[in-house]
Amino acid sequence: MDLKVVIEGTPQMIKVPDNLLIEATDYFEMMDKSMENGYQMSQYWVEKPDTFQRCQIAADKLLTALHTHNENTYTLMAAYILARLPDTKIVALSPDGDMNEHNIDDIDLEM
Numbered sequence: 001m002d003l004k005v006v007i008e009g010t011p012q013m014i015k016v017p018d019n020l021l022i023e024a025t026d027y028f029e030m031m032d033k034s035m036e037n038g039y040q041m042s043q044y045w046v047e048k049p050d051t052f053q054r055c056q057i058a059a060d061k062l063l064t065a066l067h068t069h070n071e072n073t074y075t076l077m078a079a080y081i082l083a084r085l086p087d088t089k090i091v092a093l094s095p096d097g098d099m100n101e102h103n104i105d106d107i108d109l110e111m
Helices: 018-023 025-035 051-067 071-084
Strands: 002-007 010-015 039-041 044-046 090-093 103-105
Touching: 002 051, 002 071, 010 071, 018 025, 018 071, 025 051, 025 071, 039 051, 051 071, 051 090, 051 103
Parallel strands: 002 090
Antiparallel strands: 002 010, 039 044, 090 103
């Protein structure tokens, strides 16, 4: 599977091996469990992040991994997003530091 990621208008494709969605299930469940008790999403505390917010958190980790060239982490975070929101086509990341502004969509209008 591929996930299109856009940062400041610059798109790039992240290739996510199909088997990673299955092989990383335990890790994804661990991520979900750690977010069950709430999460600091930029300047806001979210008591119980919903699936979309959890994917925004993963998208923020993906953004950091892209900046540090950590391919394993950004691929894993892309896989998390695809596992939790399987219809996702594009993730537009806000470089401004507010993870609440990361947009995750099932329609890629920039085809």
